[in-house]
Amino acid sequence: MVELRERPRTGWAAVAPVAAASFTLVLSEFIAVAVLPSLAADLHVSEGDAGLAVVLPGLVAAVAAPAAVLAANRTDRRLVLLALTGLLAVSNLLAGLAPSFTMLLVARALLGVAVGAFWTIGVAVAPRLVPAGRGTAATALVTAGISAATVVSLPAGHLVAQTWGWRWALLIVGALAVLITIWQVLALPSMRPDRALGWSALTSLFRSRRDRTGLLLGALLFFAHFGAYTFITPFLTDRSAFSSGSVTLLLLGFGVAGLAGNFGAGAAVTRNLPLTLAAAAVLLGGSVALLTAVTSLPALTVVLVLVWGASWGAVPLIVQTYMMGGTAAEGGLALFVSTTQLFLAAGSALGGQVVDRWGLSPDYLLFAIPAVAAAVVARLFLKTT
Structure with missing residues (x-):
């Protein structure tokens, strides 16, 4: 078993894959809006019912956020981020391959877990990766993924869905998450949690x-x-x-x-x-x-x-x-x-x-x-x- 040791701050090269995960996370949430009509038609549900694929991740995230802090209480933050980005990849790949609407909702629920945990832990680690005094700038880079993904999600999702189908839109995002997971393996240092946090x-x-x-x-x-x-x-x-x-x-x-x-x-x-x-x-x-x-x-x-x-x-x-x-x-x-x-x-x-x-x-x-x-x-x- 490899021993995890606290490594020194590695600067912006380590912040970049966290920011990329932020972008992909929001892209995963909003791209479902772009492909909703074709998704509903293919899986034989109404567009109103298909809207659950958009709403469900947010509801799951509300529960997953505090649960993630408690579950990963003493876990190295590098491993937590790798697990969350890997879960992001799995959720998109499962959604793209889902044979039924029920399976699609399961995949989107997994995305909700990744969303809630990432915005709790991923944002908090950004200041730890850069020199003192640059923490706010590092956080800004990570949260910039929200706006950047908002810019590209709807037009990109619509274009891919119209060209190759809605499944490919989700599969491409899943493949992107796989690449970012590999990037994080190479770039992120070990980061022990600052303090144990219990329910009380x-x-x-x-x-x-x-x-x-x-x-x-x-x-x-x-x-x-x-x-x-x-x-x-x-x-x-x-x-x-x-x-x-x-x-x-x-x-x-x-x-x-x-x-x-x-x-x-x-x-x-x-x-x-x-x-x-x-x-x-x-x-x-x-x-x-x-x-x-x-x-x-x-x-x-x-x-x-x-x-x-x-x-x-x-x-x-x-x-x-x-x-x-x-x-x-x-x-x-x-x-x-x-x-x-x-x-x-x-x-x-x-x-x-x-x-x-x-x-x-x-x-x-x-x-x-x-x-x-x-x-x-x-x-x-x-x-x-």
């Missing part, structure tokens, strides 16, 4: 005012964003009268702006985290609310969508950085992942009800409110927690 220690974080504030901010912002973003395509096509091709380009712009916002926040958050988060929350809520007033002005609509993308791209990095500053970084991130995944689902579900009953504009106005509330919380409480 994990639940004790709820007694910390600092951690409660971070969880509240994550809940408000994810609830606000996904309550509106889930319906961005019908909003742009029905309310703003953009063509299908224009919407595709605008969504690409949203993702690129999110990437810029992620790295911009990485530079600003070390100077003033409360102000950076408050600014991002105000821009998110303001852009969502103002979109309802400029539907007849395409240029302003484009500007507001890009502002929304940039502000949202900053949010996960800022709140995760804040949660990692507590007494138990991985524990705080575990609760953050669980909270945000649940409020992501709640926002989408409630948003659907609002849209069905009152329309798109009331939905956008309603979900701008929790974003503005998050800005108030950030300015009033972060400095004193």
Whole structure:
């Protein structure tokens, strides 16, 4: 048996395969959206039922995040990341080869385990791989995978599905995960866990005012964003009268702006985290609310969508950085992942009800409110927690 020893920091060459895993993880989540119609037709289920393939990973991730911290309590973080990236590969390959919808859901549940555990442990190890003082930049590189995958997942998945079929879209992502696993084997050092974390220690974080504030901010912002973003395509096509091709380009712009916002926040958050988060929350809520007033002005609509993308791209990095500053970084991130995944689902579900009953504009106005509330919380409480 090979003995695992703590090796020195290896710098950005070790951060890169973790960031690549982040990209592939989000790509795996969103590519199902791109192939949903052909997947449903091939497996003989309705598109509504097929939507479980999109929702299920998030629900499983909410449970997997704290469970991963407890299960991998004393395990070398290098081995944990290798196992998670390997699980990511297995889930995509199984989904691509699934003979039935039930097997596909099993594969997507495995993806949910990888999602929850990775956003808890993968993000937390990034600062350990670079010189002191560069931790936020390393975290920004890992979280940039969210925006980058958002940019390419829908168009790439659609292109592959149209050319070779939906199964190949998932199989290609699975093959990419295999390559990244090999890359991690070569690049990652051994990393012993910073501290053992039991169930009592994990639940004790709820007694910390600092951690409660971070969880509240994550809940408000994810609830606000996904309550509106889930319906961005019908909003742009029905309310703003953009063509299908224009919407595709605008969504690409949203993702690129999110990437810029992620790295911009990485530079600003070390100077003033409360102000950076408050600014991002105000821009998110303001852009969502103002979109309802400029539907007849395409240029302003484009500007507001890009502002929304940039502000949202900053949010996960800022709140995760804040949660990692507590007494138990991985524990705080575990609760953050669980909270945000649940409020992501709640926002989408409630948003659907609002849209069905009152329309798109009331939905956008309603979900701008929790974003503005998050800005108030950030300015009033972060400095004193």
